[in-house]
Amino acid sequence: MKHSQSHKTQREVVISIKGLYKSFEDNEVLKGIDFQLHKGENVVVLGRSGSGKSVLIKIIVGLMRPDRGEIEVLGLNVHEAAKKELRELRLKMGFLFQQSALYDSMTVKENLEFPLRRNKGHVSQPEIDEAVREVLDAVGLTDTADQLPSELSGGQQKRIAIARTLIMKPEIVLYDEPTAGLDPLTSYEINDLINEVQKRYKTSSVIITHDLVCAKKTGDRVMMLIDGKFVRQGDFEEVFDTDDERVKGFYDYNFIQ
């Protein structure tokens, strides 16, 4: 368990959300939530499937529009930003999708080169090769460069997806269910990798999960999303030290007591 940093309020805020609402037809999934991510911090957002966790980070990165609310990332209002500003902001953000979302017609190397080539036109081939080697080394998969994503295991695909976000040297990384569908041992390795990424690349991260082991291992701060609102936040123990049946029930069903 990592040490809580939730009370270090003097730290720079990199993501700030105020009064965020989002509905799908008649289903209101986010009901006026407030959220802050500080520089260098890993925040875990816990919640049941369908509770709006993934919607939250898709709104942060500008893939979805909120119904109401203010979302500032690195000082920029995401949903009022011009296209160019949003593009520049996205260069400072990494996003790990639940299904990894590797481009299946490209090799691992081409997947990693893709954002670099298109966003940093002046980079030479030796520099690209070096960047690819560095991120593959960071995720421990140096020998997979010429393989297709379909030839990799689920855990390897997650690692390559993390490498793809790291190649742009992001300041913020958003992880959507990083351990979903993985066996416990591979999940453990991915959790280690998330912490390693934070240390090595000095990133701030939002980790969306319903996996309590992942939350406990990677979160500096844990926030519990229930019925469209954050009902608890603090370090892992603080969050579950409650009589709230909804929170206790979530803990009990994860079988880690």
Add this chain to the structure above:
Amino acid sequence: MDTISHQPEKHVISKGIDQFFTGVYDISKFVLQFFKEAFIPPYEFPEVIKQCYQVGYKSLSLITLTAFITGMVFTDHSRPALADFGATSWLPSLTGIAIVKALAPLITSLICAGKIGSHIGAELGSMKVTDQIDAMEVSAVNPFKFLVVTRVWATTLMVPLLTIYSAFVGLMGSFIDIHAKDQTGLTLFIHDAFFKIGYAELASTLIRSVLFGFTIGIVGCYKGFTTTQGTEGVGKAANLSVVIIMFLIFIEEMTIVKLFNPLYMQ
């Protein structure tokens, strides 16, 4: 492009009619976005070339076979009717007109609709449901420019080239049939085949094939790009791409022929 947001279902007229007009509005927006993005740098030339290879080279064998058989069979079917009037010497002209003006653009575009349109619909649909398109977007890469603009350019450029090729192969199929029965030489056949075809007719063929190519690319990309409902949605996107493309091709064919035909008559 923002992920499509879900609004509460309220019908203005009826569900079907509303959906039709919403679809027309969405695809019009998609076409406008293509023209907006297609001429603004950065240009993805290597990807356009890669897609041209996919569209063109990989369709060659199927188009060769189909065009050759069509040319030969059409000639064979037409012979008895002309023979009744002692007019078999008009066979090269008849097949020339039929192949160059009608069969080559239609056959080529219908084959491309089945092979390329469905491929684009399924490929982009699968990328959509596995978040690969969103992954491009969050990597600060414009997925519309990289995926849609390149594919639409490729189909718009390659279908006319394939049409010219298919007309040539179809005429060769026809020539072999005529030569086998009437001992007509190649020079005379070519002369007779193009005797009744003017520049306006050639232009009409090319303009139609450019439009058909554009239709194949834009509809395939639209259906793929707007896929929902997981793997079932991917199947639907591929299927609907072909159905819509074929429907539009026939509508376009009829409209252009009706517009151009009065020009030939003058």
